[in-house]
Amino acid sequence: MRRWQTITLCLAVVGTIVPGMLQATGTTPLAVTATVLSRSNCRFQTSTATLSFGTIDSSGLSNASASTAVTFKCTGSAPLAAFFIAHDSGLYESAVGANRMQHTIVPTVFLPYQLSVSPQTGTVPKNVDQTVTLTGTVLTTNYQSARAGSYADTVVLTISP
Secondary structure (H helix, E strand, O other), X not given: OOOOOOXXXXXXXXXXXXXXXXXXXXXXXXXXXXXXXXOEEEEEOOOOOOOOOOOOOOOOOOOEEEEEEEEXXXXXXXXXXXXXXXXXXXXXXXXXXXXXXEEOOOOOOEEEOEEEEEOOEEEEEOOXXXXXXXXXXXXXXXXXXXXXXXXXXXXXXXXXX
16 A cells, blocks of 8 residues: 655745835746655665677677576565666667677777566565576677677666666
8 A cells, every 4th residue: 555645835925015116026946856765675686797698600600699697686665576677778889779899909890789688577575586687699690790809898787666
């Protein structure tokens, strides 16, 4: 059951009108904000993670894939917590959702990849470690024509609430 709290803001203007004085009038906006805290609080238990494609043979005929796992736990007063995990598109994105790794020697060369999170959202019991799988894919057409060498990127994961 949600509890709502009502806050009443009362503003009063008190002034004195003196005959013969010019009265100045005007308006100003008042921004009203509030932050409602969740009854759940989810945090990653894994402080850093690495998704390594290893060595990719440019003569390969199938997509290169790699996976890693991170753990998180939800706490709070609610017995179940609904979570959502998002990620940015990395340091070298070419557009929203267009992840790219940068060549470590030639900074103008990039290798596109896709990143997925599973599960990305769900409901979990509180105080229980949960595992999320991160899967990266480099399409065959992207690595077959890529410049030889090492590539890297950094992606930030965010969990809510």
